[in-house]
Amino acid sequence: MKEFNDLGDFQIEEVKALLELATRLEHNPEPRALAGKVLALLFLSPSLRTLASFQAAMVRLGGGSFVISPDMSIHGLETRPGIVMDGMAAEHIREAVPVIASYGDAIGIRAFAQRENLESEIADEEFNKLKELCDIPRINMESAINHPCQSLADWKTMDDFGVPANGGKFVLSWAYHPRALPLAVPSATVHMAAMRGMDVTVLRPEGFELPEPVMHKARQAAAMSGGSVTETDDRAAALEGANIIYAKSWMSTRHYGNLPADAEARRGREDWCVDEPWFDTAAADARFMHCLPVRRGVVVADRILDGPRSIVIPEARNRMYAQMAVLHQMLR
Amino acid sequence: MKEFNDLGDFQIEEVKALLELATRLEHNPEPRALAGKVLALLFLSPSLRTLASFQAAMVRLGGGSFVISPDMSIHGLETRPGIVMDGMAAEHIREAVPVIASYGDAIGIRAFAQRENLESEIADEEFNKLKELCDIPRINMESAINHPCQSLADWKTMDDFGVPANGGKFVLSWAYHPRALPLAVPSATVHMAAMRGMDVTVLRPEGFELPEPVMHKARQAAAMSGGSVTETDDRAAALEGANIIYAKSWMSTRHYGNLPADAEARRGREDWCVDEPWFDTAAADARFMHCLPVRRGVVVADRILDGPRSIVIPEARNRMYAQMAVLHQMLR
Amino acid sequence: MKEFNDLGDFQIEEVKALLELATRLEHNPEPRALAGKVLALLFLSPSLRTLASFQAAMVRLGGGSFVISPDMSIHGLETRPGIVMDGMAAEHIREAVPVIASYGDAIGIRAFAQRENLESEIADEEFNKLKELCDIPRINMESAINHPCQSLADWKTMDDFGVPANGGKFVLSWAYHPRALPLAVPSATVHMAAMRGMDVTVLRPEGFELPEPVMHKARQAAAMSGGSVTETDDRAAALEGANIIYAKSWMSTRHYGNLPADAEARRGREDWCVDEPWFDTAAADARFMHCLPVRRGVVVADRILDGPRSIVIPEARNRMYAQMAVLHQMLR
Numbered sequence: 001m002k003e004f005n006d007l008g009d010f011q012i013e014e015v016k017a018l019l020e021l022a023t024r025l026e027h028n029p030e031p032r033a034l035a036g037k038v039l040a041l042l043f044l045s046p047s048l049r050t051l052a053s054f055q056a057a058m059v060r061l062g063g064g065s066f067v068i069s070p071d072m073s074i075h076g077l078e079t080r081p082g083i084v085m086d087g088m089a090a091e092h093i094r095e096a097v098p099v100i101a102s103y104g105d106a107i108g109i110r111a112f113a114q115r116e117n118l119e120s121e122i123a124d125e126e127f128n129k130l131k132e133l134c135d136i137p138r139i140n141m142e143s144a145i146n147h148p149c150q151s152l153a154d155w156k157t158m159d160d161f162g163v164p165a166n167g168g169k170f171v172l173s174w175a176y177h178p179r180a181l182p183l184a185v186p187s188a189t190v191h192m193a194a195m196r197g198m199d200v201t202v203l204r205p206e207g208f209e210l211p212e213p214v215m216h217k218a219r220q221a222a223a224m225s226g227g228s229v230t231e232t233d234d235r236a237a238a239l240e241g242a243n244i245i246y247a248k249s250w251m252s253t254r255h256y257g258n259l260p261a262d263a264e265a266r267r268g269r270e271d272w273c274v275d276e277p278w279f280d281t282a283a284a285d286a287r288f289m290h291c292l293p294v295r296r297g298v299v300v301a302d303r304i305l306d307g308p309r310s311i312v313i314p315e316a317r318n319r320m321y322a323q324m325a326v327l328h329q330m331l332r
Numbered sequence: 333m334k335e336f337n338d339l340g341d342f343q344i345e346e347v348k349a350l351l352e353l354a355t356r357l358e359h360n361p362e363p364r365a366l367a368g369k370v371l372a373l374l375f376l377s378p379s380l381r382t383l384a385s386f387q388a389a390m391v392r393l394g395g396g397s398f399v400i401s402p403d404m405s406i407h408g409l410e411t412r413p414g415i416v417m418d419g420m421a422a423e424h425i426r427e428a429v430p431v432i433a434s435y436g437d438a439i440g441i442r443a444f445a446q447r448e449n450l451e452s453e454i455a456d457e458e459f460n461k462l463k464e465l466c467d468i469p470r471i472n473m474e475s476a477i478n479h480p481c482q483s484l485a486d487w488k489t490m491d492d493f494g495v496p497a498n499g500g501k502f503v504l505s506w507a508y509h510p511r512a513l514p515l516a517v518p519s520a521t522v523h524m525a526a527m528r529g530m531d532v533t534v535l536r537p538e539g540f541e542l543p544e545p546v547m548h549k550a551r552q553a554a555a556m557s558g559g560s561v562t563e564t565d566d567r568a569a570a571l572e573g574a575n576i577i578y579a580k581s582w583m584s585t586r587h588y589g590n591l592p593a594d595a596e597a598r599r600g601r602e603d604w605c606v607d608e609p610w611f612d613t614a615a616a617d618a619r620f621m622h623c624l625p626v627r628r629g630v631v632v633a634d635r636i637l638d639g640p641r642s643i644v645i646p647e648a649r650n651r652m653y654a655q656m657a658v659l660h661q662m663l664r
Numbered sequence: 665m666k667e668f669n670d671l672g673d674f675q676i677e678e679v680k681a682l683l684e685l686a687t688r689l690e691h692n693p694e695p696r697a698l699a700g701k702v703l704a705l706l707f708l709s710p711s712l713r714t715l716a717s718f719q720a721a722m723v724r725l726g727g728g729s730f731v732i733s734p735d736m737s738i739h740g741l742e743t744r745p746g747i748v749m750d751g752m753a754a755e756h757i758r759e760a761v762p763v764i765a766s767y768g769d770a771i772g773i774r775a776f777a778q779r780e781n782l783e784s785e786i787a788d789e790e791f792n793k794l795k796e797l798c799d800i801p802r803i804n805m806e807s808a809i810n811h812p813c814q815s816l817a818d819w820k821t822m823d824d825f826g827v828p829a830n831g832g833k834f835v836l837s838w839a840y841h842p843r844a845l846p847l848a849v850p851s852a853t854v855h856m857a858a859m860r861g862m863d864v865t866v867l868r869p870e871g872f873e874l875p876e877p878v879m880h881k882a883r884q885a886a887a888m889s890g891g892s893v894t895e896t897d898d899r900a901a902a903l904e905g906a907n908i909i910y911a912k913s914w915m916s917t918r919h920y921g922n923l924p925a926d927a928e929a930r931r932g933r934e935d936w937c938v939d940e941p942w943f944d945t946a947a948a949d950a951r952f953m954h955c956l957p958v959r960r961g962v963v964v965a966d967r968i969l970d971g972p973r974s975i976v977i978p979e980a981r982n983r984m985y986a987q988m989a990v991l992h993q994m995l996r
Contacts, residue, residue: 031368036695038720048423049431052398056370056435059396064723066716084961086842091712091957094969095976099713099956102981103720178418292431293423297416305426312427317434363700380755381763384730388702388767391728510750624763625755629748637758644759649766 001329005131005140007148007192008217012225015195019156022318022325025060030328034063037331040104041141042097042130043069045112049292050141050149053319054108057327060320068100079129094133101134106330109134113144113182118256121145121183122213137330139323145214147184149326150291151192153318154246158196160318161287161311163243166197166226169283171242174204175299176272177249180262185291186250187214190229193244194218197225203238204231205272207254207265235278242282246289247274247299275301279309287311333661337463337472339480339524340549344557347527351488354650354657357392362660366395369663372436373473374429375401376462377444381624382473382481385651386440389659392652400432411461426465433466438662441466445476445514450588453477453515454545469662471655477546479516481658482623483524485650486578490528492650493619493643495575498529498558501615503574506536507631508604509581512594517623518582519546522561525576526550529557535570536563537604539586539597567610574614578621579606579631607633611641619643665993669795669804671812671856672881676889679859683820686982686989689724694992698727701995704768705805706761706794707733709776713956714805714813717983718772721991724984732764743793758797765798770994773798777808777846782920785809785847786877801994803987809878811848813990814955815856817982818910822860824982825951825975827907830861830890833947835906838868839963840936841913844926849955850914851878854893857908858882861889867902868895869936871918871929899942906946910953911938911963939965943973951975 007015039058041051051067058065070077077096078089085092101107111127120126127143140148158165170193172186186202190210193200200218202210209231218229232238239245255261279286288300288309296302304310339347371390373383383399390397402409409428410421417424433439443459452458459475472480490497502525504518518534522542525532532550534542541563550561564570571577587593611618620632620641628634636642671679703722705715715731722729734741741760742753749756765771775791784790791807804812822829834857836850850866854874857864864882866874873895882893896902903909919925943950952964952973960966968974 029368036693036724036726038723040716040720048400048428052372052400052432052435055396055398056372059370059398060368062368064396064719064728066719066723068712068716078960082961082966085959086962090959092960094960095956095958095980096712098977099980100716102977103716103984292427294427295417295422296410296424296426297414298418302414313430313434316427316431320435361700380732380760384704384732384764384767387728387730388704391702391730392700394700396728624759626759627749627754628742628756628758629746630750634746645762645766648759648763652767 001326002137004148004326004330005138006146007151007188007195008221012195015152015155018152018325018329019159021328022156022321025324025328026321030061032062033328034058034061034331037063037105038103039063039065039327040100040107041065041067042100042107043067043110045110047110049316049319050110054141054323057320057324061324061327063331066103093130097130097133101136104136106137106139106327107134108139108141110141111143113184115180115182115251116257118211118253122211139326142184145183145187147188147291149319149323150185151188152322152326154189154289154315155192155196156318156322157289157311157315158244160314163287168198168243169241170198170200170244170246171238172200172202172246172248173238173274174208174272175247175249175274176266176269177295177299180251180259181249183211183214183250186210186248189246189248190214190218191221194222194227194229195225197227199227200229201238202231203233203235205233205269207252208250209253211253236281239278240281242286244287244289245274245278245282248291249299273298273301274304276303289315292316333658334469336480336658336662337470338478339483339520339527340553344527347484347487350484350657350661351491353660354488354653357656357660358653362393364394365660366390366393366663369395369437370435371395371397371659372432372439373397373399374432374439375399375442377442379442381648381651382442386473386655389652389656393656393659395663398435425462429462429465433468436468438469438471438659439466440471440473442473443475445516447512447514447583448589450543450585454543471658474516477515477519479520479623481651481655482517483520484654484658486521486621486647487524487528488650488654489621489643489647490576492646495619500530500575501573502530502532502576502578503570504532504534504578504580505570505606506540506604507579507581507606508598508601509627509631512583512591513581515543515546515582518542518580521578521580522546522550523553526554526559526561527557529559531559532561533570534563535565535567537565537601539584540582541585543585568613571610572613574618576619576621577606577610577614580623581631605630605633606636608635621647624648665990666801668812668990668994669802670810671815671852671859672885676859679816679819682816682989682993683823685992686820686985689988689992690985694725696726697992698722698725698995701727701769702767703727703729703991704764704771705729705731706764706771707731707774709774711774713980713983714774718805718987721984721988725988725991727995730767757794761794761797765800768800770801770803770991771798772803772805774805775807777848779844779846779915780921782875782917786875803990806848809847809851811852811955813983813987814849815852816986816990818853818953818979819856819860820982820986821953821975821979822908824978827951832862832907833905834862834864834908834910835902836864836866836910836912837902837938838872838936839911839913839938840930840933841959841963844915844923845913847875847878847914850874850912853910853912854878854882855885858886858891858893859889861891863891864893865902866895867897867899869897869933871916872914873917875917900945903942904945906950908951908953909938909942909946912955913963937962937965938968940967953979956980
């Protein structure tokens, strides 16, 4: 495996093999598998779970990692092409990124969603620009429009908890949030659940439709897997029979890049906070998922997060096992 | 061993076994003992020695670690229960801490002494709240009222330098300092020296008495070990025959949580700086100890720190060996 | 090997043995060579390449490292001797550095060039003060006047690309830069190229002469190796027949420590930016080198950096292999 940038680059059977490997490594440690191997971790936006889970993954496989973030450079990194660098930035990504990559056997890259130009972000231009500067195996640690490590962990978590694949109902629900958040997780999640063969409903208010290319990609995955994908603002219909309610906030796609208009579109939507009533007509053993970090009392009620429906902690833990499988396939 | 939160949780023989293991690991490295094992390090207040000594300890045993501090989260971590998180904090410790723990085989936690409510800090409420969020073995890397890793290292250091246990005189002396410092080290130290069987004198000005629960715990340890514990402001009597002068500043317990009153209580106490005359009537081979960091010329004179009485560097080094023993017992 | 502070401390044959070891480790990994060994990394000024390449080097050899920078201490580190520490700094380097060293099997130190007192910096007083506080093997990770790890990597890079040693022409060219930069890299580089037996020309405008002690040391190395060292401001003569053009900016030595005078001396020198015409009379296969970070369009034109003459990425990568050789010799 030379790249792990998008779950959509893989066949369903390839993903299932990765998940089997993840579960094997969870139960049968291989503390010498990657002895002497180095993972470079490049963070262009901050992280807690991703940093910790990747560093832990490398240690568990007997290797190691190092972390670079732009604030470690004297005055940040320049990204614009062809510029005369007589300002603050002392280094250009065209040197910094290949050099960082040159010290690793693989590189994980977290890019930053500017939340300004929707088209550019759907094309994942920033992440692609960065990854093309590296000639070693590379891993998308969250880009403007994707988060394949989260998706692989989410898939494993549903397997672990016996959530049905074909025939299972997956509701990705928009949630209220005081800030305008990127599209990475919802875009990756709708595709992942469709690829797993589930009947996926995107539940969101008007103005928060997922972009058509995102929905198209998910529908194509569903066509291959036997699943389905729909989008609605009818909460009652969406939640009926749900096996999974996966909450996530994202910026208004109708007003993408326009913060005041986005804030206006979100105004009064505080009731988009997952709580007990959301599960009234769901499957008896329906589960609550979220990629974390999550705002309590805003995105989801405490009693859900602290109750038996929530599987957010095992979900976060599976980041580590999913990434161990990816690293094992890349570097072994 | 599932917890290393307080030396008081252990029998004297258990501590001695830990110290033997620490000395064995110092002289006979075991660079494969913890292959593939991960220590999560959670710092809620900054650190230099603790960070370095724990990271080095894991490498020496063949494992690894990762570090999380709240400033790595986008806007800090929320700690209040039941709050609607519509402010700055994007994550609650109720998710962050279990997730961090889920990536480790053990977790070290450094909590923050608010220095506001003495009763709450004596009960170590903040640390206990954090550790209860983790279901893996946990280590107290300094809490509001305790510092068992420092105490284990201090005990080893006295053994290394042949300081007598039963019959040895240990003086814990308050020292001047421009800031109001926590009670963690003095509280842990007086208990440790008593548990080691020493005759312990707490030397401090009026208003800086150690809290009664702290003294009570130390006296109980002394009763088991054959040592003794007293408290005084009579410097001449306290220092006579001392084998160890252990300097440490702490906030006024009479004015705990009241910074102006504490500053007033410290005013004019600049002579509480350990210097040559303090050793005039001490044992001939009396030693100076301090947990570091130490303010030169304020807490202790340069000529003491730079002279043959000071064992602060080996004392700091023993942090690593003491922690290696704890980790070895926890994770092997 | 107990110290790697200056290439000048070694015989030519010793350097060649290090380079052979570096190349061997590049092609034949030894992922267990330094199992359980710890490298302490002390950064008194920020770093990206040095941090990443040392951390990766230790992982590739089966050991590990930890990183300390002064901002990790509560209020920075005090460096002045004999001071009463009643201000902000809570710790003195006289404790902090020996303690950090006590956790490692070797220590790398990056000191800070104040760019104030030329004589003190040529004597490398700051670095020497720090290293004398450590009683374990130590590595200069860049000091005020030296950068032996960079030099070892540069030498290896020229070997890798078949750049002639004796008879090869090495031009170290001053370059324009908006800021006043230290003398570490130019001083180390002129010495390294001379020691390699090359004919070295330092090309710089008036006022930017390298200090006489630096030139003297390089000439002595040339006398041993059969090389030569000259200095000029005649660009046409300097570049003719060059095998290497190595660009680097540095502060005016005539106005050292005087920022306004230095800025005045640099004014109008924007044409000191290496570009295609610089290679017109150079050797056909002449190469461009730079230690990085480099300012594009200021120090060197994009078409050079992005073209076939530039070997800056392999040069940076060789930092890792050069340091692996040093660590292997120190800690094996």
